[in-house]
Amino acid sequence: AMMVPLDPCNKPTSQRRITEGDTVVVYERHDSMRAVTVSAAGVLQNRFGVFRHADWLGRHFGSKVFSSGGVGGKGGRKAGGGFVHLLAPTPELWTLVLSHRTQILYIADISLVVAYLELVPGCVLLESGTGSGSLTTSLARAVAPHGRVYTFDFHDQRADSAREDFEKNGLSSLITVAVRDIQGEGFPDEYSGAADAVFLDLPQPWLAIPSAGTMLRQDGVLCSFSPCIEQVQRACETMRSCFTVVES
Ligand SMILES: C[S@@+](CC[C@H](N)C(=O)[O-])C[C@H]1O[C@@H](n2cnc3c(N)ncnc32)[C@H](O)[C@@H]1O
Incomplete structure (x- = not known):
């Protein structure tokens, strides 16, 4: 079942972890963000690197996540230092x-x-x-x-x-x-x-x-x-x- 970020029947997003099907707002900077639907096989690429959605599953909304490569090296958690924040889609x-x-x-x-x-x-x-x-x-x-x-x-x-x-x-x-x-x-x-x-x-x-x-x-x-x-x-x-x- 798809967990829904703002569904009043579910926990508030502050207490929830990101699951498949969730909409997250990927926050680069105050003037640079976008909505993304999380899927296990999903990949987000931006100027900060390559981000695998699989690394986001189970994290809390608000988490800072690092790129998995593409900018300045491979595999390392902080490869290239690229990061974004995964925010709940508040109104x-x-x-x-x-x-x-x-x-x-x-x-x-x-x-x-x-x-x-x-x-x-x-x-x-x-x-x-x-x-x-x-x-x-x-x-x-x-x-x-x-x-x-x-x-x-x-x-x-x-x-x-x-x-x-x-x-x-x-x-x-x-x-x-x-x-x-x-x-x-x-x-x-x-x-x-x-x-x-x-x-x-x-x-x-x-x-x-x-x-x-x-x-x-x-x-x-x-x-x-x-x-x-x-x-x-x-x-x-x-x-x-x-x-x-x-x-x-
Ligand atoms: C300015 S938009 C509303 C924006 C909305 N408040 C928001 O924050 O996203 C006006 C909308 O009214 C709709 N509209 C115009 N005339 C209408 C009518 N006679 N009956 C129903 N909707 C109508 C248009 O299709 C348009 O989507």
Whole structure:
């Protein structure tokens, strides 16, 4: 069975050892890291040397591992002095290494959104669009272990890629990805009155706001993110017609 790094049912990564199938963030420097799926036969080659995944199995997340050759000699543990650190794929690091399929939210905005949404473990949250899933991983951690994030994007391929990423990061039990035109159709009726919070990162959020209002339980929170002030103004106008307190 594949052990999953962030799966709330498993141990926190600080107590876990790296096993086959895990996603690790290979950290060279703060401006140079990448996500790697560990496999027994896997080999990573970079400017610091050649690293065999087999040498990583059983180590703790956070471990410093040395190249097994390729730079300045063979076999020796410190051959060539090449090393990397194997870090757990936390939402903060994932945001830095994920493949950009869309514009994404970065940690400064993500932390603000998570705070404004008043998320606590157990919350049920609706999100659209999923985009590259940068925000979604942080939302999932905030509602873990028993909450759930239902995230919607109308772009099939993006939804598929996001689903794969969440699976790789052990978040499948917390996140459901669905394909839906949220601006055109709103959120599915089955979540009516069931959401603790709704988050929108859509080009025309005002089209989805009436539906978002219907999905929220009494005293629930809606947060919408837009890069342009015209979008913010229009979203706020629509919110004023169906919400009690509106802040921007
Ligand atoms: C800027 S991206 C979201 C980025 C995301 N917050 C992140 O951090 O990775 C906006 C997404 O909204 C999706 N989208 C645009 N219009 C939509 C609609 N009507 N219904 C659902 N998704 C839509 C796009 O496909 C795109 O993936």
